Amino acid sequence: MNIARKFTAAAAAAATAALLAAPAAATDLRFATGFAPNSTGEKGALAWADHARDISGGDLNIQVFAQSLLKFTEMSGGVRDGIADMGMVLFPYFPAEYPNSTMISELTMLFASMNTGDRGGIAWAGALTEYITQHCPACVEEMKAQNQIYTSSSSTEYLLMCTKEVKSLADMQGIRLRAPGAQWTRWAQSVGATTVSIPQPEIFEGLTQGILDCSLQGAAELVDLSLIDAVKYIVRDVPGGGFGGTGQVNVNIDTWQALTPEQRTDLLKSAAYHGAVVSWNYHVNNKAALEKAAEKGIGIIDPADDLRSHTVAFIENDLANIARNYQEKYGLKDTEQAVATFKSIFERWTGLVADVQSAEELTDLYWNEALSKVDVNAYGF
Template sequence: MKCKTDKRLPLAFASAIFAAALAQPVVAQEFSDVTLRHATGLPQTYPMVVTTTRFNEIVEKESGGKVKVQMFWGGSLGGMKEALDLVSKGAADISDIVPGYFITQLPLYSMTNAIPHTFMDPAAATIALMDVSDSNDAQIAEYQKNNIKPLIFRALDNFYFMCTKPVKTMADFQGLKIKSFGNYIPKLIEALGATPVNVIVADSYEALKRGSLDCTYSSFPDMDAYKLHEVAKYITDVPMGGIVAYSDSMNLDKFNALTPETQDLLVKTGREVTLWWNEQSAADSERAKAAMLANGVEMVAFDDPEALHAAVPDMIALWVTAMEERGMGAEGKAYADDLMAKYNAAAKK
């Protein structure tokens, strides 16, 4: 006698397996349970720190509260010029690194921060830097050597000259003492016949008030944030290009010790916040300009903007020459070509 096969058995078996699967707890993403120490030299009132706050809130929410960020504002763990050491040596997990302060350690990374009058579309420069940070082997190796992992990049919109008296002509620049920093902005200022004075933005107010500075070379948000309009009422109405101001960078060893899900969350959120700030930056610049105009600042028409631009040296060429002097000529030229190709492509979009 033939046995009859119960055709319901496979279906019943499958149903039992499915029910058992449903009974199992859903495996949550394996986020690290960690509190990250973030040191910044900036005050909590500085406009661009909204990016830091936004990053922290998204990371905490998306990780279900497992990843937290403990903030140390206003240089309480160290100022902007200590930031690289703080992060690379692990005294802080994250800090705001201005690469132009660390040209010796970060010669490639500092290009978009150090050279003026080059990035007339600062948001495009930020996108280009994000791209080379992911794809350029020399840039990646430089980060690894310094034990850092940049997460958030920030565009700083076009710089202008803000002075204690109107600057309307090329002749008006002669002999002026103008705020400077880094290795390349002094060359721009000298090319205009003025004298560069190395002053950090936080000290610009007193320097302008005392007369040890005649002008600052800054963006509208920095001018407004540090109330420079109280001591200097004239802005020469010629945009001189922006920069990638700084990054929130993480200790690479600490980053690598986190779970893959946590690493992915930090990188993804950093990119999202970078692109979000690109959308906010120009509007923030206009906000700051309007606030200063309402406080009596005057936008001064320059008689020959083309002559002003023509007087400025080719900053990319100067940067490549400096790289040659460091014995990194070929590497520097290849990096500059890569970054500028990405910048030009992003600027056209």
């Protein structure tokens, strides 16, 4: 080898060594959510962005776009096509694209039959995270078909909020109800109510103008959507459930694969925090909103025995209907087993969250019980 070649080889080796020794460049990531600015959802996303930056040593810089980059109805395609690097994807908005995941989202009325109280949402988010990442390869594959990977979920309990007193089966006859999911629509039909389709920003107007008699919402929306000025009665425990089909941080696959294994691990750790902090904030804000409602004189009532017992019976019967519906409509396999598997996982999680007292404790649970078991070198490839 001549002197010039020796010099060139030495320089190349030195450059390669320097490159390997240098810290990875900070990665800028755009996250889109359909939550409104200053809402519980947006505040959770901003806290998550700070958390991701902290645990990655500044390596993950996440910019949050609340209702400005993509709407919830645009989210799946937007993340798929890279308009956002990451986004909050609501599976029930896209059942044909995410049938396996959407099927599970219809099971949240288990909150009522399992008597989860105000901890159904925090249990559900952990259970769904574990189920999709560890027990549902079909869920993972349907995400990949949309050029995405799933990381975590959030959830909260829904209550029946009405402008008139509704306690019994007889009271439900003819009630005009906003039901934000197929399972609640079936329940509404079973009790003689009529469902009305109204976008979330128009719920207040619907209640005040008599278009709606009742709406199913998280208690925090009493404040976030100003429903406290429209609602007169809140019914606990019936019909039960919450929104259970959240891809809290779905990541574009090209973005995911471009990250280093360390960055992927940090992103998963921060996704555990995001699901936890949003679910926990709803848990806390729901309580605070109900206290405000009581102070304002809104009636917070328990359902009559006939409405409660009808609802519990409906839930158990509807589990089989959900499995059959998704098998027939989308050609899914082993749906009864999938429902049974998730029900068992959810029951375990109701015990896991029983004594949790903070978002930090919940983050540890979501990480240790679910996301720490994901192989970042294989997942999403």
